[in-house]
Structure formats: C-alpha cells, structure tokens
Amino acid sequence: MxxxxxxxxxxxxxxxxxxxxxxxxxxxxxxxxxxxxxxxxxxxxxxxxxxxxxxxxxxxxxxxxxxxxxxxxxxxxxxxxxxxxxxxxxxxxxxxxxxxxxxxxxxxxxxxxxMPLSELFGGSPEPVTTDLTIPILSPEEANDRATRAVEEGFDHLKVKTGTTLEKDVARVEAVHEGAPNAELAVDANQGWTPKETVQFANELQSRGIDCSLIEQPVPADDVKGLARARNAVSIPVAADEAVFTPADAIRVVREDAADVLNVKLGKSGPLAAQDIASIARAANVELMVGCMLESAIGIHTSAHLVAGIGSFSHIDLDGNQLLAEDVIPTTRGSEISIDGPGHGITPE
The missing domain is CATH 3.30.390.10 (Enolase-like, N-terminal domain)
Structure with a gap:
C-alpha cells in the first residue's frame, strides 16, 4: 500500500x-x-x-x-x-x-x-442534509435567491452579512420574506464589532425574525470580543475563522466564547477536525461543519466526516451547489448522497 x-x-x-x-x-x-x-x-x-x-x-x-x-x-x-x-x-x-x-x-x-471514508471516523455513509448560502446581495436579489432555494428543496438558509447593519438587516428581512418557513442563520465573516452584533440581534428581534445562529461576528483574533458578543445576545454564536486547530478550539472553549464550533476541513484537515469534534463534545459545545468553494471532492469528504462522527447540529456544505459545473454531474438540492470506497468521487 x-x-x-x-x-x-x-x-x-x-x-x-x-x-x-x-x-x-x-x-x-x-x-x-x-x-x-x-x-x-x-x-x-x-x-x-x-x-x-x-x-x-x-x-x-x-x-x-x-x-x-x-x-x-x-x-x-x-x-x-x-x-x-x-x-x-x-x-x-x-x-x-x-x-x-x-x-x-x-x-x-x-x-x-x-471502505467508505466515513468508516474511518466511525460511521456508515448515510446521506447528509445541507443548508444553502445567500451571499451579499441587494434585498431584491436576496429575496429572489431565497425563493429559488425553497423551490429547490432547501429549508435551511445561511445569509452572508458583515457590511453595514442597515444593509445586513434589510438583506435578512428580504430572505425571511422570500422563505418565511426556512430556518435562518447569518454569517458576518468577522465584519462586526461586539456592539454591532448586539444591535443586529435586537433589530431582528424587533422585526419578529428568528435566527438560529450568528457565525463569526467579530475578527478571528478577538476571542474576548467573541465571548462578549456571545454573552450579550440570546442567539447562539459560532466560532469559525477563530478555530483552525484543536488548540484554537480549546482556547474558545476555555474562554466560553462560543456556543458552536465550526469544523471546516479546509482549515484543519479531516484528522484534526475529528479532534476538534471530540473537544466540542467533551465541552458540551455544538458542532457545525462548513466548507469553502469546493467541488464534490471536498464536499463529499466533509459529508463523510459528518456521517462518520454523527454529532453535527449545523451543516453548511453547499460549496459545489454554487459552481457553474462540478467535477461530476451534480443534482441541485439539500441532500448529499455519499458512497465509497473513499469519499466516492472520481472526477471526470
């Protein structure tokens, strides 16, 4: 071998x-x-x-x-x-x-x-259900994208934010109007301060919009600011760019800085991601899996990790859904069907 x-x-x-x-x-x-x-x-x-x-x-x-x-x-x-x-x-x-x-x-x-890759992490290759990400768009475009996502079978949407609070709130409100029954999360990609995070959460509450998650609202190196934001809002807060390694995960847990750890294989790789998942479980912190703009190769690798570990609360594996053409024929929709051996993808 x-x-x-x-x-x-x-x-x-x-x-x-x-x-x-x-x-x-x-x-x-x-x-x-x-x-x-x-x-x-x-x-x-x-x-x-x-x-x-x-x-x-x-x-x-x-x-x-x-x-x-x-x-x-x-x-x-x-x-x-x-x-x-x-x-x-x-x-x-x-x-x-x-x-x-x-x-x-x-x-x-x-x-x-x-053997399927999922078995390396302790589970069989069961299907995984992902959300779909709405990027930074005008309210009208965001509303249209949300409506299309629902038609394609997505009932969990993640909205990119981190611009100005006024524009961010308007975008989320437009997505909510286009997909009123979808579960919404937001991802600021380090674009806010702790104070702005609180203001954003208050604005959503005043409009009656439920939000399941705020992902990485503050700069990655401001773990104390992340903790302040997390302790000041009722919406669960996730650490993404703040966690690349198991050591990063331990720091976030020790500083009580997040409700959720985003395990992204593009940051840590599969084996260290498994270690971060173990840290999260031991600390009673929820797990999220994210992705970059990867084809089915990277997405299915992450889906095998999810199926193998089996304790992820938030699944954001839509990178290949955003491509004009994948490395294999890909059907639009929220379900990721995985198989083996390995991650099961042989690019054409």
Whole structure:
C-alpha cells in the first residue's frame, strides 16, 4: 500500500453567479487537485485557498502540495497519521494545500481497503442534509435567491452579512420574506464589532425574525470580543475563522466564547477536525461543519466526516451547489448522497 506516484494540478471552477462576502467577491473557485496513486487505487484530494481566510494564494498552495510529494512518495499509506503529521509539521499554516494532500492520502487508503471514508471516523455513509448560502446581495436579489432555494428543496438558509447593519438587516428581512418557513442563520465573516452584533440581534428581534445562529461576528483574533458578543445576545454564536486547530478550539472553549464550533476541513484537515469534534463534545459545545468553494471532492469528504462522527447540529456544505459545473454531474438540492470506497468521487 505504498505511494507510487503523486500529482498536483490547478482546478479552476467558474461559479454560477458572483459570490460576495464581507471579505471580498469570488467569480471562480481557484482550487487545487492532488492525486495519490498506489498499485491498486487512486485517491483524490482538493483544496480551495482563499487568501483573506486561509492566507494562501492558489500558486502558493500548488507549490506547497508539490513540495509535499517528496515527503510522501514510497511511503506506506497504512501509516497515514504519521504521513499527515509529517506534512503538516513541515508546512505549517498551508491549510488548503494540506487539506488536498491529506484527503488524497486518506481517500487512497480507504480505496485500497475498499471502505467508505466515513468508516474511518466511525460511521456508515448515510446521506447528509445541507443548508444553502445567500451571499451579499441587494434585498431584491436576496429575496429572489431565497425563493429559488425553497423551490429547490432547501429549508435551511445561511445569509452572508458583515457590511453595514442597515444593509445586513434589510438583506435578512428580504430572505425571511422570500422563505418565511426556512430556518435562518447569518454569517458576518468577522465584519462586526461586539456592539454591532448586539444591535443586529435586537433589530431582528424587533422585526419578529428568528435566527438560529450568528457565525463569526467579530475578527478571528478577538476571542474576548467573541465571548462578549456571545454573552450579550440570546442567539447562539459560532466560532469559525477563530478555530483552525484543536488548540484554537480549546482556547474558545476555555474562554466560553462560543456556543458552536465550526469544523471546516479546509482549515484543519479531516484528522484534526475529528479532534476538534471530540473537544466540542467533551465541552458540551455544538458542532457545525462548513466548507469553502469546493467541488464534490471536498464536499463529499466533509459529508463523510459528518456521517462518520454523527454529532453535527449545523451543516453548511453547499460549496459545489454554487459552481457553474462540478467535477461530476451534480443534482441541485439539500441532500448529499455519499458512497465509497473513499469519499466516492472520481472526477471526470
């Protein structure tokens, strides 16, 4: 089960529509694809670098993944934990590149064993239901997007915020009007202060709009501010960009800074995500899973983790729903059907 060959290439995927958040606008997902070949199997991994979040450009991520090849060729996939540990200690902080490399390793290992990736995390590959994200749009466009989402079968929507409170409230109100029976969450992507978070929550309450979650309202390095926001509002608060590693998760838990930890494989990789999930369960903190603008490769990898661990309260795995064309034929809708071996995706 040794690594006979690896390859690294860019994976550029146009979006159906521009995707704007408080950190910028994307028109394409400029990703990377890593393959790991053994005698009997090929494993596939994907990363989706976004400089304001991951700190990487696509070029830097590609260079890191290519450098990792020298550490891995010829090594035994049965030692996958050591392999992952070696590349992560050699290239600290290069999270998108390492997500692609780690996924390809685990996928190849599971394909060699003819087992679904979910079994590596303790469960069978059951279907996973995701929300759909409404980006930063005008109220009219947000209302239209919400109406379309309901028609496509989505009953959980996440609304991007983090601009001005007036515009953010108007956008959420428009989504609520377009999808009055949908459960709503918001994601400020670090765009507010603790005070603005409280003002936003009060504005929604005054309009009778229920909100299930406020995700990362304040800057990632302001954990104390996150705690202040969390303690001042009745809506559950999630830590996203504040949690890349298990150590980050421990800090957020110790400072009582969040009700929910967002486990995003594009930040931590599958194995560390499993550790963060264990920390959350031990601390009685809810779990969320998120994604970047990934194709079915990255999305199904995350869905296998969810199915394997089985204790996620919030599921935000809609990245490939936002693409003009996926790496495999993809049906629009909230249910993600997963299979094996590995994560089950062989890109066309």
């Amino acid at each position: 040794s690594v006979e060959q690896m390859s690294v290439s860019s994976l550029d995927l146009p979006l159906r529509e521009p995707f704007e958040i408080s950190l910028g606008t994307q028109h394409n997902a400029n990703n990377l694809l890593v393959t790991v070949e053994t005698e009997n199997a090929i494993g596939y991994g994907e990363g989706s670098p976004l400089t304001p979040v991951t700190g990487e450009t696509q070029e830097a991520a590609l260079a890191t993944a290519r450098a990792a090849v020298e550490l891995l060729e010829g090594r035994n996939l049965a030692d996958y934990r050591n392999l992952v540990s070696d590349v992560r200690s050699t290239f600290p902080g290069m999270v998108s590149a390492l997500f692609a490399v780690e996924t390809a390793i685990l996928d190849a290992y599971c394909r060699e064993r003819e």
